[in-house]
Amino acid sequence: MINSIVLQRLKEREKELNTLYRLSSLLSDPDLNPKAIFGELIRFIPLGFQYTTICESRITFEGKTWESDDYRETPWLLVSDILVDNNTSGEIRVAYTQLIEMQHGSQFLPEEQKLLNTIAERIGDYFFQQRLKNSLKLLETGNENGNGNGKVLLKPDPDQHWKWRYRMAERISELMDMERFGVKAIYLIGSTKNATAGPASDLDLLVYHQSDEQQLNCLRSWFDGWSLCLSEENLQRTGYQTGGLIDLHLITDKDIHEGNSYAVMIGAVNDPARLLRKAD
Incomplete structure (x- = not known):
């Protein structure tokens, strides 16, 4: 039953x-x-x-x-x-x-x-x-004739800086061993989340953790490795030299309870942090 x-x-x-x-x-x-x-x-x-x-x-x-x-x-x-x-x-x-x-x-x-x-x-x-269909039709006929969903044609988007940063943020969250590092959740904030990142922009990550000192040191080292790798990738793409691409923000239960620092962005009405992954 x-x-x-x-x-x-x-x-x-x-x-x-x-x-x-x-x-x-x-x-x-x-x-x-x-x-x-x-x-x-x-x-x-x-x-x-x-x-x-x-x-x-x-x-x-x-x-x-x-x-x-x-x-x-x-x-x-x-x-x-x-x-x-x-x-x-x-x-x-x-x-x-x-x-x-x-x-x-x-x-x-x-x-x-x-x-x-x-x-x-x-x-x-x-x-x-x-809109893709509408764009192709315009190329073929020279006349835009669409309803509300085809009114705005697809526009070329040469600015790819936020897109690959966003993909890497998702990949980092997927690969993280959250139990090992004592991480409860990881969020995306800043220019990458808002699709406004430029060639020299940081990748801003907000990590909610309950790590002990050893876990926290390992966590920082893990992100440092990613940060340097992404900095090199950005250099190859844009020519901009940075000392590291990830701007890491760490918060705890106390920060969330007291509404300190970046913790206020979790669940905020305006410009909220975007959840990438939460611990099972």
């Missing part, structure tokens, strides 16, 4: 799958404009979350905003960026309007962040494909 916990988990997975099915059905129409897509999306995104009745959503895309009727910023918030052609074009926010139950420091399930990331990724892919 399936116990109640397993049954509840299965029900949550069913809600997530139904949400993705609705999204696929919505995006099957190639002629929808952003208003139609996001107006429908804010309606059914909350249906995929655990506490549907207190779940609200807001979508910002290229300077415009769509939000559910009762949306407001709360401490219980998930965010995922919408990337179109590797450029941040907007974001999706999901908020709980009241506290029900916290588990492992969050009211959201880990699967719910994955769900939101998947939705944002598919939205970005949809607009990329539509």
